[in-house]
Amino acid sequence: MAKSMKVLIIGAVAAGTAAAVKIRRQSEDAEVVLYEKDRYISYGTCGLPYFVSGEIESIEDLIVNTRERFEKRFNLRVNVFHEVTGIEPEKNQISVKDLKTGRQFDDSYDRLIITTGSVPIELKFDGKLIGNIFTLKTIDDAVNLKNYLDRLNEENKPGKSALLIGAGFIGLELLEIFLNRGYEINIVEKTSQILPMFDNEIIEYLEKYLMEKRINLYKEDEVSGLAEVRGNKAVSVETIKGKIIKSDVIFLAVGTKPDVKLARDSGIKIGKSGFIAVDEYMKTNFENIYAAGDCCECENRISGVKRSYNLAAIAGRQGRIAGINAAGGREKFSGSIVNSIVKVLDLAVAKVGLSSKEAAAIDNDADFIEIHRSSHAEYYPGADMIHMLIVFNKNSGRILGFQAIGRGGVDKRTDVVSTAIRGDLKIWELADLDLGYHPAYGSARDPVNMLGLVAGNLKKGEVDFLSVEELKEKIRNTEKITILDVRTKREYDQGHINGAMLIYIDDLRKNIDKLDAGREIIIYCKTDYRSYLGYKILKNLGFKNVKVLNGSYLSWMRKI
Numbered sequence: 001m002a003k004s005m006k007v008l009i010i011g012a013v014a015a016g017t018a019a020a021v022k023i024r025r026q027s028e029d030a031e032v033v034l035y036e037k038d039r040y041i042s043y044g045t046c047g048l049p050y051f052v053s054g055e056i057e058s059i060e061d062l063i064v065n066t067r068e069r070f071e072k073r074f075n076l077r078v079n080v081f082h083e084v085t086g087i088e089p090e091k092n093q094i095s096v097k098d099l100k101t102g103r104q105f106d107d108s109y110d111r112l113i114i115t116t117g118s119v120p121i122e123l124k125f126d127g128k129l130i131g132n133i134f135t136l137k138t139i140d141d142a143v144n145l146k147n148y149l150d151r152l153n154e155e156n157k158p159g160k161s162a163l164l165i166g167a168g169f170i171g172l173e174l175l176e177i178f179l180n181r182g183y184e185i186n187i188v189e190k191t192s193q194i195l196p197m198f199d200n201e202i203i204e205y206l207e208k209y210l211m212e213k214r215i216n217l218y219k220e221d222e223v224s225g226l227a228e229v230r231g232n233k234a235v236s237v238e239t240i241k242g243k244i245i246k247s248d249v250i251f252l253a254v255g256t257k258p259d260v261k262l263a264r265d266s267g268i269k270i271g272k273s274g275f276i277a278v279d280e281y282m283k284t285n286f287e288n289i290y291a292a293g294d295c296c297e298c299e300n301r302i303s304g305v306k307r308s309y310n311l312a313a314i315a316g317r318q319g320r321i322a323g324i325n326a327a328g329g330r331e332k333f334s335g336s337i338v339n340s341i342v343k344v345l346d347l348a349v350a351k352v353g354l355s356s357k358e359a360a361a362i363d364n365d366a367d368f369i370e371i372h373r374s375s376h377a378e379y380y381p382g383a384d385m386i387h388m389l390i391v392f393n394k395n396s397g398r399i400l401g402f403q404a405i406g407r408g409g410v411d412k413r414t415d416v417v418s419t420a421i422r423g424d425l426k427i428w429e430l431a432d433l434d435l436g437y438h439p440a441y442g443s444a445r446d447p448v449n450m451l452g453l454v455a456g457n458l459k460k461g462e463v464d465f466l467s468v469e470e471l472k473e474k475i476r477n478t479e480k481i482t483i484l485d486v487r488t489k490r491e492y493d494q495g496h497i498n499g500a501m502l503i504y505i506d507d508l509r510k511n512i513d514k515l516d517a518g519r520e521i522i523i524y525c526k527t528d529y530r531s532y533l534g535y536k537i538l539k540n541l542g543f544k545n546v547k548v549l550n551g552s553y554l555s556w557m558r559k560i
Ligand SMILES: Cc1cc2nc3c(=O)[nH]c(=O)nc-3n(C[C@H](O)[C@H](O)[C@H](O)COP(=O)(O)OP(=O)(O)OC[C@H]3O[C@@H](n4cnc5c(N)ncnc54)[C@H](O)[C@@H]3O)c2cc1C
Pocket: 010, 011, 012, 013, 014, 015, 016, 035, 036, 037, 038, 045, 046, 047, 048, 049, 082, 083, 084, 085, 115, 116, 117, 118, 136, 137, 138, 170, 259, 262, 292, 293, 294, 295, 310, 311, 312, 313, 315, 341
């Protein structure tokens, strides 16, 4: 890199700071200047909900680097409270406004990196954001929300209520705060399920769990306006279905949009997705302008879809690549398989790759298996059930996606499957992975090994599945089928599928004449092992039309 090289970076959180430190590591000579319109740089956005909840006591704990420390360590300049208001690509120049003094000036660059991120979508009522409606994006947002909730607490008013408009990751992370403070909680969600990027098969567990916690869920409904306003506070809102919902505090979690106005206005190409279009070197349509993070596209390696996935790890990786290339290097960003995990109360909900809905749109041979296994050996205290769903191509074995929900061990299994996807392992190769076993941490056959074993059996024709949805359809159509429960009488008495015949697995052979071989037989147990044994017994005895209920009774119930 030439000594005179000057790199300007717009935005100084995840992608901007990653780019800056990489440039400095590439070269001691480059002049690096960051412009950030906010007061803070380089902070842990992902920890903001836990500052609001009080789990993280001081906002200082979220600040990874202060401006002074960052400048000193990396020998660069950070201008906070400075908004970049224009880019002139032909002149290699930007316009800047000092938000404290109002001074406007221009700055020139050899290379420019845009990391303007995203902003929450705000619903403004009568054109303004009412005083008890909040979003959460910046440190100031978190401090405002926390202060408001603390003041509300001091009022000592009984029967407080919180309304969540939209049920994405950030909104769900805040539930804990409202629940711990004894609020009535209402969620209004436009679509038919919360976390719409997941499969309903996984989300049903979460929705039932929230309802158990007395959280009211209004799906396929939208807030249409404010029903009652006192001062600058919305006392209640109205939905398009005509529901009036009380609200001491309203949290808007209807999603984010990329902050791309600056780029668009200066002729930088915006992709069909609405995010800044970049090539694999993170370069925009201008030779010396790069972009990284939430504001720009990232290619999903499985679906090929280009958009931002709003994940901190992707922003950091893209920032690093933009830094390398802006400093004269030539490294490619390899896309992402999009691994995300969220904490909802005491549950972890995770997804990597595609849901079965998303996979079906690109692959006619996409199939899925549902499996439930303990996070570690059941006999060791503290084991929790992990409910898993893996999506794959049934011919090639390519793993297309994985989702899981549970209390413990969800992160580990998701990351193992994520690594397997990245390494192009076939689903049945998961059976042979060497995964560490101690009763406190896993099982001799880890849940991930089980995914591979079950998929292997499916491939070899040693088992055949019917999904819960398919079974429900058959029941709705009053098809003549036999639903066979091979659990114990005690388990059956505690709950079973309506109309199911009970024959305990160990009694199946001697009761075989009770089954009509001419009918389709669908077997289930609690998880899948006993129904798999039942399947083998019936098939070996000549029954032709036998299927195992995918995920068995736990999938039928979908209860955590
Ligand atoms: C509450 C919350 C929780 C989250 N939790 C997780 C999580 O658990 N896991 C996860 O992977 N991701 C999480 N995310 C997402 C993650 O924080 C983002 O993906 C990441 O911050 C994106 O980094 P970025 O640098 O691209 O953009 P941003 O963090 O949005 O930073 C962009 C910066 O650019 C500045 N800027 C914009 N325009 C200008 C301008 N014209 N001039 C000067 N400065 C400008 C902005 O002020 C901003 O500071 C969470 C996000 C939020 C809000």
